[in-house]
Amino acid sequence: MTNIASSAKIDSRAIVEDGAVIGEHAEIGAFCYVGANAVLGDNVKLLHHAVVEGATRLGDDCQVFPMAVIGGAPQSIRHDGSQTRLEVGRNCVFREGVTINTGSSHGGGETVVGHDNLFLANSHVGHDCRIGNNVILSNNVMVGGHATVHDRVILSGGAAIHQFVQIGRQAFIGGLAGVVNDVIPYAMVVDNPAFMGGLNVVGMQRAGMSKGEIHAVRRAYQAIFAAGTVIGNARALLESGDEAEGAAREIIDFVLDRDSERALTTPGSRRRGSKA
Structure with missing residues (x-):
């Protein structure tokens, strides 16, 4: 049974499937889609044409912009089709065209995103990833499955993070960098294939x-x-x-x-x- 808070505002042209949970003062714009297993926290705002599907929980104060798809199925040929999850903390912003996948059946079944993160246009986070707090993914960043991105990391435009890679806290990844190996905390990484160009002194x-x-x-x-x-x-x-x-x-x-x-x-x- 759908549980919609009385203070929520839902455009008549949106689709909210039976079973969804919508928090207090949430706003769902025209032509949005909210799946039956989605949970939207208080003050969540979905702009027109945003999609939240799968077993996805969005924390309070998150914003989802047009054409973003949050909670899509994992893009893995090994996934057996079972239900997996996406957990998102509070105050995250997903700009236009962002895609975040749920976990996979072979990788723990859960993708986890922390608090206060900014995902700029067309960035992607694959299945079973772990994203910390205060992370920025710039336009067109791609994070492969099972990767871990720790707190306060900045991923510049077009950077590509290989699956299973770990990015240490407060590292800075330069634009168009192709990162295939783990990155220590506080590093500054550039180029493709990526190498360390020094330390993220400005970030520190x-x-x-x-x-x-x-x-x-x-x-x-x-x-x-x-x-x-x-x-x-x-x-x-x-x-x-x-x-x-x-x-x-x-x-x-x-x-x-x-x-x-x-x-x-x-x-x-x-x-x-x-x-x-």
Whole structure:
């Protein structure tokens, strides 16, 4: 049975399937479609021609712009057709033509998007992805299935993230970059195939990190990607106790603790990924 809050506003030309849940003060514009298993939180706004389908939950204050399809079935030939989910946090904006798929039967069955994210026109998030908080996907960004994008990451226009890749917190991915390997926190990644062009210093400054913290991150970065193996260098840095706290420790932990099939994206002189 459909559960529509009395304060919700639904255009007469919209389709809301029986079973959908619509929160207080939600607005659904002309020619929108809301599927039977969709749950829209309070103050959610769907502009005309927006689609929310599948077993999808949108948190409070989300906005979905025209021609976006949120909760479409996974684009995977291995998916068995069973019902899977998409969970979206509060205050996310999905601009025109954005597509976010539900999880797949072979990948955990759930795609998860955090809070306060901005998805610009025609960006795509594939099945079983994990998107953190305060993330920006610029126009035409493509995130392949099973990828993880941590908090405060910026993905510039046309960037392509390979399936299963992990992007560390507050990394910056340049426009048209083709990212096939994991990216450490605070990195700045460019080109196709992608390599690290340094650190996201501007992002760190905007986040309020002190000069001392930024310099510590730089020293850790230089030590980890010095001669030798990345994992060996990170382990030696941890054991030495140098730079093994705060943001620098976050990079060390990312290198040593990640459970990933991908190599690491490395600086420009070592574009093809690290050796374990």
